[in-house]
Amino acid sequence: MIDPRILREEPETVRASQRARGEDESIVDQLIELDERRRSAIARADSLRAEQKQLGKSIGKADGDERETLLAQGKDLAAQVKSAESEQSAAEESFGELHAKLPNVVHPEAPPGGEDDFVTLKHAGTPREFDFTPADHLDLGERLGALSTERGAKVSGARFYFLTGVGAQLQLALLNLAAAQAVENGFQLMIPPVLVRPEIMAGTGFLGEHASEVYRLEQDDLYLVGTSEVSLAGYHSEEIIDLSAGPVRYAGWSTCFRREAGSYGKDTRGIIRVHQFDKVEMFVFCRPEEAEAEHARLLAWEEEMLGKVELPYRVIDVAAGDLGTSAARKYDCEAWVPTQGAYREMTSTSNCTTFQARRLNTRYRDADGKPQLAATLNGTLATTRWIVAILENHQQDDGSVRVPAALRPYLGGKELLQPVS
RNA sequence: GGAGGCUUCGCCUAGUUGGUCUAUGGCGCCGCACUGCUAAUGCGGUUGGGGUUUACGCCCCUCGCGGGUUCGAAUCCCGCAGCCUCCGCCA
Secondary structure, three states: OOOHHHHHHHHHHHHHHHHHHHHOOHHHHHHHHHHOOOOOHHHHHHHHHHHHHHHHHHHOOOOOHHHHHHHHHHHHHHHHHHHHHHHHOOOOOOOOHHHHOOOOOOOOOOOOOOHHHEEEEEHOOOOOOOOOOOHHHHHHHHHHHHEEEHHHHHHHHOOOOEOOHHHHHHHHHHHHHHHHHHHHHOOOEOOOOOOOOOOHHHOOOOOOOOOHHHHOOOOOEEOOOHHHHHHHHOOOOOOOOOOOOEEEEEEEEEEEOOOOOOOOOOOOOOOOOOOOEEEEEEEEOOOOHHHHHHHHHHHHHHHHHHHOOOOOOOEOOHHHHHOEEEEEEEEEEEEEEEHHHHOOOOOHHHHHOHHHHHOOOOOEEEOOOOOEEEEEEEEEEEOHHHHHHHHHHEEEOOOOOOOHHHHHHHOOOOOOEOOOO
8 A cells, every 4th residue: 555645745646657557547536535535534523522522521420410411412422423433434444445456656767568668677698509409398307307297287287296306306405595595695584374364465465456366265264375475574564673773684485376367378388387386585674765775685686596596687677567566666587498588587576665564564663763664575586487497598418407506515416417217 | 173261552560340541550761850970769751543733732543353232331242363271183
């Protein structure tokens, strides 16, 4: 949720943001109107309650006929208060409902437009020239005995897979490398719950437009997280945290679950797009004025990881229309996938400013000791999908795969993954 | 799955015959006074949110959450949640 004061004081900023996202800007005026209705309802109910309290006190002292008269007045007033209160809550509810639908105000420098309107910020490394026809990650993985999508489909359905043997080891190596880097940089490593309550899922902004992406356990009224961002954002909900020593940084290691609704036919081969994968995710709480600098640091840490696994990649400034509900700005790192001849998303870092914290009520005390809303940011350090890029980019003509030096210590020193068949 | 207990303003805590509860006291924290310094002591302040106001201020809500009874609820009633204890079941 955005600050209702911005709606009142700078409605044009919000309209411009909606235009950049390609979304309805009339919502701004509807909200302003509902806000006015809400505030006048509050004022009416407040003053009636004040009157009722005064009267209540005099009833306590009065007796005899006077008391009877006052009691009758009180009864009448109670009815008025009741109706004013129900109008107040109706007004608050209709404002709140629409308010919750309004996405975060985008950063003024984020490129406007849709998915294809991103701006490329940089390229790192160059796609490798192959003197043989490169195999795709599924063929490679099967030959290495590293993964099985067939068994995944048999046991769980489409978009499920087994990581087997060296594949499972490779994923653990990758995630351990990411976790170690995070810890070195002062992050607190966390293994969070992957089932969360509705208010936490809603608080992170995933129950709006993207609700159909989320697995729900109806019997228990819980949601499976699509990223540990959700659990970590909820970690400090309803709290006032200490940010006086700078940003508070967590690295969450978790399995992530996504329904991938509406992606039928896309990326059906291999493990590029799956219902369940593992990820190490950075998550930061900081003061709003620190958020932009922190966003740059998160991006740098993501690039450091991509460098360690020796992948060519580019960094893009994601266009406004392709931002999530909560993000004001987002940078993706996309690694080269040789058999697709394309860059594919490996990491994504978002600056959510105070949008999530406002819903989750996570605050800090400023220099004057006043509670203020914190900013939240997140960014990927490694996921199962990285295996795709690692296998394809480091393959050799005999079907073996070179292990990047940084991963070797986590694979018992192994330099090469060899085909088993 | 069943039974019982607990939940008060950062922490601990008083308050449960409904009305001066505008929530007690202590710790911690902040300010002031006193004082070679520190400590101790004394005085004052210290939940959070919202509405209104140029401002000072005024007002409303907040005793786990949501309803209800009543002119009036921390206090009575109902539902829910969290924590703890016990019983049952179980990897």
